[in-house]
Amino acid sequence: MNFENKVIVICGASKGIGFNLAQTIDALGGTMVLHASSDEGIQKLKGTFEPNKHVFFQANFAEPTQLEQAWQEQIGSAQKVDGFVNCVGLRSRRPINLLKSELVLEVLSANFVSHLEMIRILTKKNFYNTGLSIVGISSIAAHSGGAGVTAYAASKAAMEAATRCLAKELHKKEIRLNTIVCGQIHTEAYDAFMETKTDSDQVLERQFMGLGKPQEVTDIILFLLGNQSRFITGASIPADGGYLV
Amino acid sequence: MTDQEKISLIEDTLEIEAGTLTPETELANIEEYDSMAKLSLIVLCDEEFGKKLTGEQIRAFKTVSDIITFLA
Numbered sequence A: 001m002n003f004e005n006k007v008i009v010i011c012g013a014s015k016g017i018g019f020n021l022a023q024t025i026d027a028l029g030g031t032m033v034l035h036a037s038s039d040e041g042i043q044k045l046k047g048t049f050e051p052n053k054h055v056f057f058q059a060n061f062a063e064p065t066q067l068e069q070a071w072q073e074q075i076g077s078a079q080k081v082d083g084f085v086n087c088v089g090l091r092s093r094r095p096i097n098l099l100k101s102e103l104v105l106e107v108l109s110a111n112f113v114s115h116l117e118m119i120r121i122l123t124k125k126n127f128y129n130t131g132l133s134i135v136g137i138s139s140i141a142a143h144s145g146g147a148g149v150t151a152y153a154a155s156k157a158a159m160e161a162a163t164r165c166l167a168k169e170l171h172k173k174e175i176r177l178n179t180i181v182c183g184q185i186h187t188e189a190y191d192a193f194m195e196t197k198t199d200s201d202q203v204l205e206r207q208f209m210g211l212g213k214p215q216e217v218t219d220i221i222l223f224l225l226g227n228q229s230r231f232i233t234g235a236s237i238p239a240d241g242g243y244l245v
Numbered sequence B: 001m002t003d004q005e006k007i008s009l010i011e012d013t014l015e016i017e018a019g020t021l022t023p024e025t026e027l028a029n030i031e032e033y034d035s036m037a038k039l040s041l042i043v044l045c046d047e048e049f050g051k052k053l054t055g056e057q058i059r060a061f062k063t064v065s066d067i068i069t070f071l072a
C-alpha cells in the first residue's frame, strides 16, 4: 500500500494503536497530522517523526468546544486531508453510585463529541480530498455489557451509531466512515487497565485468539483507509480475536 | 483521619449499614464485598487519599484492618 502524496490525520497518535499506525504510515511514505493531548505526547511525536514532513496538533478532547479554534490556529486548511483516524480513548470504570454526571460528560466529550467535532471540521469544503476515509476506534464494550464500564461503553456505542448516520449523509460527498470494534489489544493503556482488575481475567477466555497486537489493528485501519475497501461504509468492523463471536 | 472515620468511609463506599464493620471483620464474610465494591474501593483510594490501589493489592486484603492500614 502506498501513502505517498496522502495526508492522514491521526488523533491519539502518541501511544498504543495510534503510535503504531503513525510509524506504519510514515514507513509507507504518507504525510501526517499527528495529535496528542499532553506535552509529553507531543514531544514524543516530534522526537519520532520528521517535523519538516509532518505537522503536530495538540488538543484536549475532553473540551470539544475548543477544538475548532485549536485546529485553525495550529493546522488550518493548508493541506487537504485523505484520511482521518481517531484513536483517542478516555477509559473509565466505576459503579453507578460513583458515576457522577461530570465524569460521564467528560468521557462522552472525549470519546464521542470530539470525534463528531473533528469530522465536522474536516468535512468542510476545501478541507479534504475526494475519497476521504474516516476510521473511529470503538470497542467490544459497545456491544457486550461490562459492569462498571457504563460511560465508556455508551461513548463508543454513540460513535458507532453516529458513523452509520454520517455514512449515509456524507456519501454524496464521496466520504466513507467506518469504525473498528477493538477487543483487548496489548498497549500501555491495556496494562494499566488490567492492574485495576480485581478478578482473574475471563476477558482473554472469551477472546479465544489471545491478546491482540497494535499492528493487527493497524493493518485493518490501512485497509479501511485505502481504495480496496471502497465498497464499505457505515460498518463496525471487528478486530476482537473472536470476542464477540 | 481516625480509624473509625475510615471505617465509616468504607461502609459508605461499600453501601453497608453504618456500625456494621470492625477492624477484625473478614472481607470474605461481607456479602456486599463484590467486584463492583472493590472497584468503588479503588475510586475511594484514588479520590479521597490520592493512592493507587491495584487488583493485586486488593486480592491481598483479608480484613477491614488491612484496608485501614493501606489508607494510612
Ligand SMILES: NC(=O)c1ccc[n+]([C@@H]2O[C@H](COP(=O)([O-])OP(=O)(O)OC[C@H]3O[C@@H](n4cnc5c(N)ncnc54)[C@H](OP(=O)(O)O)[C@@H]3O)[C@@H](O)[C@H]2O)c1
Residues within 6 Å of the ligand: A011, A012, A013, A014, A015, A016, A017, A018, A035, A036, A037, A038, A039, A040, A041, A042, A059, A060, A061, A062, A086, A087, A088, A089, A090, A110, A137, A138, A139, A140, A182, A183, A184, A185, A186, A187, A188, A189, A190
Ligand atoms: N488497548 C485496548 O485493549 C483497547 C480495547 C478496545 C478499544 N480500544 C480503543 O483504542 C483506542 C486506542 O487505545 P490504545 O490503548 O492504543 O491507546 P491509549 O493509551 O488509550 O492512547 C490514547 C491516545 O489518546 C490520547 N489522549 C488521551 N486522553 C486524551 C484527551 N483527553 N484528549 C485528547 N487525546 C487524549 C493520548 O495522548 P496523550 O499521550 O497526549 O495523553 C494517546 O495518544 C482508544 O480509543 C481505545 O478506547 C483499545
